[in-house]
Amino acid sequence: MDSARTFKSIVIIFNPNSTGNAPDLAEELQGKLKERLPYEANIVLRPTERAGHAVELAREAAAGGGDVLVVSVSGDGGYNEVVNGVMQAENPKAVCAVMAAGNANDHRRTVGTKPLDEAIAEGHVKNIDLLRIHTGEGGPAEFAHSYIGFGLTPVVATELEKGSKGALTEMLSVVKTFSEFEPFEMRLPDGKQHKVDSLVFANIPEMAKYATLSEAEAVPADGKFEVVLFPHMPKWRVVLNALRATTQGLGDQPSVSSYEFTTLKPLPFQMDGEVKHVEAGATITVESAHEALPTIA
Known part of the structure; x- marks a missing residue:
């Protein structure tokens, strides 16, 4: 309230x-x-x-x-x-x-x-959710107000944020950046390993100006976040998915309150556009910090 x-x-x-x-x-x-x-x-x-x-x-x-x-x-x-x-x-x-x-x-x-x-x-204050991430490396938890991303989508977002001049330019940037990208592997709590092109935990439905990640409500206050996962696939399909995000959006995505996986190699990731790194064997836990931040919008 x-x-x-x-x-x-x-x-x-x-x-x-x-x-x-x-x-x-x-x-x-x-x-x-x-x-x-x-x-x-x-x-x-x-x-x-x-x-x-x-x-x-x-x-x-x-x-x-x-x-x-x-x-x-x-x-x-x-x-x-x-x-x-x-x-x-x-x-x-x-x-x-x-x-x-x-x-x-x-x-x-x-x-x-x-x-x-x-x-x-x-003076109307509303408490919104944050994303809380533990990297299993002994440090304190960190928070993101909008998204945490691993793999292709954060790399593309970085390129888009360098400056846009319209949707066409955005799409060309996606194609250019993706050509240099390699997938990463992760292990889920059930022991299964997956090769992934992109994994984004989204607290808002949009990122990088034009990319629409989900159909979620704009104000994050439901105790959940969206998981946008692209399993490894042929490059032409990756391009189509990335372009779809910058034009019509990706549609409904799974909504969860927590997500856990283990890295198999050192891995960069983004928190609200800030690049960070985790080591191989790190257990990554992302949780919704429900209504953790009082804010004025």
Whole structure:
């Protein structure tokens, strides 16, 4: 259920070297909030200095306790860092929001409903699901707000995010990127091994601007996520499936609350566009963290 909220502190995190004009957008948002908010709030700008810095800034902002709003002026990757920082702080009163800046803004484009300054002034907070991933390598769990992907689809998404000029260009990028791709193998809990071209866990129905992964609801709050799996197949069929994702969409996909598999070789993967790696023999567990993130869209 939505609840109207006010915030004592609003921290706006942005990359000063962003290609999406994040510094100007952050300053503009700060100015609009000072004019629009019907209450007094400490509204500060926090530029990042290096990769991963947004995690630290968001954790610091939320760890102070109380009613705080942490806004990421960024693409999906920057917002991923902010979400993880806020989750690490374990402050139940901390709220997240994202303003689109950068190459890819799948989350904001999919769940956003109105100008962000207007939404913040209204104060309607909604808890949404996150994807929580454990890689079995001793570290803490990490979170994704939109998707986690292994194999072809994340590789294609990376190419698409470099800049699009229309659906035709997107399709040509898919064909080019796929020609260099190799499938990966994984083992499921029943012991069976599978060769896979692409495996994506999707918390939103779209990614990489044009790719429609499923027919799921736009706002993820059902405690489940979609599993979009392409088993290894002839390359011509892979191309058709990838092109179908960028044009008409892939249709209904299986919806689950958790998924587990083991890697057989070292493997790269993407979390909201950020590339990470796991070692061979890692047990990967992806779960739905139901309504884990309070957010303003």
